[in-house]
Amino acid sequence: MQKTKTEFSEHRKVVHSTKTDGEPGMAExxxxxxxxxxxxxxHLAEEHKIAEEAIERLLLNTASSSLLNDSASDKR
Structure with a gap:
């Protein structure tokens, strides 16, 4: 689980963070x-009224399920 959380954090930093030229990262x-x-x-907090702790869990679950789907499709 810790590896997945670390991979997710690294992914967010690299792909979704603010670009060096000051432009926002890509939309999620x-x-x-x-x-x-x-x-x-x-968006999750304001539109869907989700608490910060729940947002963290949701994003981690979404990331891990995405990783599982990617690894399953690699086996085909």
Missing amino acids: LCPLCPCKCIELRT
């Missing part, structure tokens, strides 16, 4: 609705 797809958001945590 909300796991609960079809919205693409630059500030996914803010």
Whole structure:
């Protein structure tokens, strides 16, 4: 579990952080609705009324399920 959390944190830093030229990172797809958001945590808190602790768990679960799907498709 710790490895997955570390991989997720590293992924967020590299892919979704602010670019060096000051432009925002790429939009993320909300796991609960079809919205693409630059500030996914803010969207989840304001639009879906999710607590910060629950947002953390949701994003970790989404990341781990994505990793599982990727590894399953690699085996095909």
